[in-house]
Amino acid sequence: MSFDYIIIGAGIAGITCAEEIANVLNKKVLLIDKRDHIGGNCYDYTNEEGTIIHKYGPHIIHTNSNRVYNYLSLFTLWNIYNHKVLYKVNDSLIPVPFNLISIDKCIPLHSNHIKDALLEEYEVNSKVPIKELRNSSNKYLKLLGDFIYDKIFLKDYEKLYGLKSEELDEFVDKMLPVEVSYDCRYYDDIHQVIPSHGYTNMFQNMLSNHDITIMLEKDYHEIIDIDYENKKIYYEGKEFRGHLIFTGMIDEFFNYRFGRLPYRSLILLNEDLDDVLFQDNATIYYPEEYHFRRITEFKYLTGQQTFYTTIQFEFPTEYDINNDEQNIPYYPVDLEKNRKIYEKYHELSQEYENITFIGRLAEYKYLRMDEVVEKVLDLVGEKFIGIDTEK
Ligand SMILES: Cc1cc2nc3c(=O)[nH]c(=O)nc-3n(C[C@H](O)[C@H](O)[C@H](O)COP(=O)(O)OP(=O)(O)OC[C@H]3O[C@@H](n4cnc5c(N)ncnc54)[C@H](O)[C@@H]3O)c2cc1C
Known part of the structure; x- marks a missing residue:
């Protein structure tokens, strides 16, 4: 069978590419993944107790893009879900992003001064970066910034990235800002949803076109060779003249010639419990104690009503x-220093006209699901419509 496009990686990036190429461009696609399932890190399944489990950690679609929301709505119904996150700090459970309630709970001694200072300086509902608070000349705002930095994010990031505190300064811009409000939701996007029948079901609907062939448990190295010198692609020994879309690790694609791009991994342990509920919230973080970073209870996400529960x-x-x-x-x-290595790979990748690199591994960037979908829709609209795969 011949294909116009070969896609490596059946995560949300590869699946959205396959859907658009088959349904919009009417071309034939081969979608390859080394795992035994589609969906990449967004894959979910139903366990023996009937609970939908996000195998690779909790996933919530939150976006301000009507385009992405409307697009995905073609393939699923939604459960509206407003995610809430608590951090255990000083024996209290604190809403994060940090808001006016968190200040009362965490720093009761100075909370009135801090809230007065915040409301004097900023408008209600504004978001104040941690860096700005830490640099503030107001001693109460600085106290707040330093508290959140030291007690919450630094410890959490130390756990997540395994780095020492001095190496984490670069992450300060990524730390969630303080919200001058009583809104305890984790996200404030217009759309906050989870597919009613799970992500895998949504992906199956996206891949239902007969022009999409799916090959699982297949590392691409087994069937695809790249002639780096002549920039040619070989599929099962024959030259492939169509277009290749690569959503795997860009450093792996180029045989690590500029060195390995560092990643962090996760060990995820699920526990089924004979209780109706385990904790008071979907996700609770433990920055100060334990080796694990957080516990998620899936029933909050899926809205399922059962006598059992599963935590992760x-x-x-x-x-x-x-x-x-x-x-x-x-x-x-x-x-x-890692982005500099990535830039070398990116520059090299631009020399390959018949290969597109897209997705979180190919772009070495934490991308949310909605960002990935938006990028793919742009790519198909701007680049692929003009590609002649029959040459
Ligand atoms: C713990 C966690 C929680 C998250 N929560 C959210 C959330 O709540 N909301 C949100 O929007 N985003 C969330 N994300 C981000 C989300 O997971 C990503 O946006 C999404 O997975 C990116 O999809 P992708 O297709 O680029 O990559 P992936 O899902 O990683 O897919 C890449 C695929 O390529 C395959 N592959 C790699 N190498 C090869 C090879 N050599 N041969 C064949 N196949 C290969 C892999 O097996 C994989 O299936 C979360 C991420 C993590 C880690």
Whole structure:
């Protein structure tokens, strides 16, 4: 069978590409993944107790893009779900992003001064970056910034990235800002949803076109060769003249010639419990104690009513390609020195006209699902419509 496009990786990036190429461009697609399922890190399944489990950690679609929401709505019904997150700090459970309630709970001694200072300086509902608070000349705002930095995010990021505190300064811009409000929702996007029948069901609907062939449990190296010198692609020994879309690790694609891009991995442990509920909230973080980073209870996400519950512990760990428990690259370690390595790979990738690199591994960037979908829709609209795969 011949294909116009070959896509490596059946995560949300590869699946959205396959859907658009088959349904909009009417072309034939081969979609390959080394795992035994579609969906990449967004894959979910129903366990024996009937609970929908997000195998690779909790996933919520939150977006301000009507385009992405309307597009995905073609393939699923939605459960509206407003995610809430608590952090256990000083024996209290604190809403994060940090808001006026969190200040009362965490810093009761100075909370009135801090709230007065915040409301004097900023408008209600504004979001104040942690960096700005830490640099403030107002001693109460500085106290707030330093507290959140030291007690919450620094410890959480130390666990997540396994870095020392001095190496984490670069992450300060990524820390969630303080919200001058009583809104305890984790996100404030217009659309906050989870597919009613799960992500895998949504992906199956996206891939229902007969022009999409899916090949699972197949590492692309088994069937695809790249002639780097002449920039040619070979599929099962024959030259492939169509277009290749690569959503795997860009450093792996180029045989690590500029060095390995560092990642963090996760060990995820699920526990089924004979209780109706385990905790008071979908996700609780433990920055100060335990080796795990957070516990998620799936029933909150799926809205399922059962007599049992399933919780998931997340243990951040080294990424190790040779260790079956730690060989999934979850989080790019977004430090400047690593981005410089990525830039070299990116520059090289631009020399390959018949290969497109897209998705979180190919772009070495933490991308949300909606960002990935938006990028693919742009790509198909701007680039692929003009491509002649019959040459
Ligand atoms: C713990 C966690 C929680 C998250 N929560 C959210 C959330 O709530 N909301 C949100 O919007 N985003 C969330 N994300 C981000 C979300 O997971 C990503 O946006 C999404 O997975 C990116 O999809 P992708 O297709 O680019 O990559 P992936 O899902 O990683 O897919 C890449 C695929 O390529 C395959 N592959 C790689 N190498 C090869 C090879 N050599 N041969 C064949 N196949 C290969 C892999 O097996 C994989 O299936 C979360 C991420 C993590 C880590």
